[in-house]
Amino acid sequence: MLEGSREYMRADAKKNYDNLLSIAWDVFAEQGANASLREVARRAGVGMGTLYRHFPNREALLEPILRERFDRLTQKADNLKSASASEDALVLWVQEVIAFTHDYQGIISVMMGAIEDMDSALHSSCHALRAAGTQLLTRAQSEGKACADLDGDELFDLIAALAWLRDQPSHTARSEHLFSVIANAILINAQEVKN
Structure with missing residues (x-):
């Protein structure tokens, strides 16, 4: 794999991580600590697999x-x-x-x-x-x-x-x-x- 591809993947993963946190902040504030993780992933525009890769549980x-x-x-x-x-x-x-x-x-x-x-x-x-x-x-x-x-x-x-x-x-x-x-x-x- 090319070095540039690795850097892109790291940047993309960081972007997903930051986006998930930002969206989760809003969803938890709106719906409480038991808010749907599926809703967090949906609003962030990622699949559940991506969410669980970054955050294995609530x-x-x-x-x-x-x-x-x-x-x-x-x-x-x-x-x-x-x-x-x-x-x-x-x-x-x-x-x-x-x-x-x-x-x-x-x-x-x-x-x-x-x-x-x-x-x-x-x-x-x-x-x-x-x-x-x-x-x-x-x-x-x-x-x-x-x-x-x-x-x-x-x-x-x-x-x-x-x-x-x-x-x-x-x-x-x-x-x-x-x-x-x-x-x-x-x-x-x-x-x-x-x-």
């Missing part, structure tokens, strides 16, 4: 899309550690993670599964995201601003529960109120113990 396709958002949320936690009061940083970050999960309906169950599955393509990014939240929680606890009997895993579970609730049309209106109740319980309990 998580492999979700990973590069979500990693960028997870990395942004992890960076946001790092920025909040130095820019905000510990209790404000914790509450703001939790709100942002919940809002992110709302952008991709059904993503919270994918995230919760990935955090437990070390073989998941999303495990590393989800683990980093949970660790970022744990650091914000630990900082608030060390300053006496958050209750001491909550750990990072439980915080992630609370985020998942609130995110799930927000995804249910009949409960959306209550989700904001319940977020406030939970945030106040985490923060107020610490103040009560202090006094």
Whole structure:
């Protein structure tokens, strides 16, 4: 095979990869994490074989899309550690993670599964995201601003529960109120113990 042909094939494969990611971003945003992979391939103008050559399963396709958002949320936690009061940083970050999960309906169950599955393509990014939240929680606890009997895993579970609730049309209106109740319980309990 000629060198130029190989370069063309690499360029063509890269173009397909980038196009699939771009289309998948739109399809997942429209239809949620369980969107049809066939629809992604159709809109990208490629066959299922091409899609599976680049992304052997749904998580492999979700990973590069979500990693960028997870990395942004992890960076946001790092920025909040130095820019905000510990209790404000914790509450703001939790709100942002919940809002992110709302952008991709059904993503919270994918995230919760990935955090437990070390073989998941999303495990590393989800683990980093949970660790970022744990650091914000630990900082608030060390300053006496958050209750001491909550750990990072439980915080992630609370985020998942609130995110799930927000995804249910009949409960959306209550989700904001319940977020406030939970945030106040985490923060107020610490103040009560202090006094």
